[in-house]
Amino acid sequence: MLNYKHLHYFVSVAREGGVIRASERLHLAPQTLSGQILQFEERLGVALFNRSGRRMELTPAGRLALSYAEEIFQTGAELEDILRHGGEERFVTFRVGIADVVPKFIAYRLLAPVLQMPETVRLICQEDRLERLLAEMAIHRLDMVLADRPMPPTTDIKGYSHPLGESGVAFLATPALARKLKGPFPESLQAEPLLLPGKDSSLHGALPRWLDRQGIRMRIVGEFDDSALMKAFGEGGAGLFPVAIASLQDVVAHYQVEQVGATDEIRERFFLISPERRLTHPAARAVSEHAQAGLFAGAG
Structure with a gap:
């Protein structure tokens, strides 16, 4: 013992x-x-x-x-x-890993229903790179993981990817930078500074490829693993930055920026990754049901 x-x-x-x-x-x-x-x-x-x-x-x-x-x-x-306390404050612990590329407002919207459950839930959130979070899930230290991509096919960790929804992408900028743009979108992006999500993000490759197809060359002035840090630089006027349309209203209100255009040709997808094929944890089921019931409705 x-x-x-x-x-x-x-x-x-x-x-x-x-x-x-x-x-x-x-x-x-x-x-x-x-x-x-x-x-x-x-x-x-x-x-x-x-x-x-x-x-x-x-x-x-x-x-x-x-x-x-x-x-x-x-x-x-x-x-x-x-x-x-005589057992009066019993609660269910729900440990969630959040890939650091997942937008914070999306993570909040997905997890908010957990705190509205009839049971008292203590939500524990851990943010890290997806690979490290999957390793934590494998040893039962996490109940689920939120990510912007399914489990890598090369991983030997047992787990299942449950699609939650997807969203088109909007481009945001400070009002001062937006006023300098010339012409219609997306031609207005030509030669403008771009803040790009880090290499772990699905947008890291998808966004430059889309720009190439449009014949547009932007100046990548920074790459960011942390989505909140990218938005903070955008708020400071360092460049334009992409966000999922599903979080557009939250980002615009919080960072005092404005939309300069959007496209449905680039899609951000979100997944709940669990160690089981069928979701058995009541909080995980609440996340999945809420997302599928309309979180991404109208997101392009």
């Missing part, structure tokens, strides 16, 4: 980066704490740390152990809270 005292010591050393600082926090002698960590490693049969002088760095096994340990202690804290 797992020794939870040793697990607590391990987490403390991992967070502090060494035995000395952890021993001060735990009010233990460094020699005692070091011995406890060695006993823990011997019991598990793996090295959790690489020792470099006083510095202790986690091994791959140590990083995996830390992720599980933090979840164990979080669950323990939740249990204690529930018991202290």
Whole structure:
């Protein structure tokens, strides 16, 4: 059986980066704490740390152990809270991974129904690159992942892609930049500065290809993995930027920009990726049903 005292010591050393600082926090002698960590490693049969002088760095096994340990202690804290309140504040935990290229307003619109469910739901959102989120889902640390593309066909992770909807693309700019554009759309984009979503986004390749077909050459002045950062640069007047029509009204109101044109020839698609073919988590079903019921209606 797992020794939870040793697990607590391990987490403390991992967070502090060494035995000395952890021993001060735990009010233990460094020699005692070091011995406890060695006993823990011997019991598990793996090295959790690489020792470099006083510095202790986690091994791959140590990083995996830390992720599980933090979840164990979080669950323990939740249990204690529930018991202290007589079980009156029970909730369902729903852990969602959000690919960093998914627009924030789209993610909010997709997940908002979760907070309106009859059950009390604690929504935990984790943003990262799609590949890392799928790895987290594979070890059951995420219940689902939101992405702008289905699971890569080359991945060996078991999962299923559920289409949520798709949207045409609009081009936005500050009012000052929009006034400088000449001619009808899309010819008005010729030689203008463009802010391009990063290489993980489906728009990274689709948008330049569409411009080429129109015979238009824009000046790519920046590429952004984070969609919110791209919009912040757009708000500052650095260039035009694309958004899914489904989030157009939210983006225009929030960033004080305006639409200069739109096309249905470029499509942004959104997917719910789950470890199961049929959605069994009630919150995941709520996301899917809400999206299919009309979130993307009128989005082009």
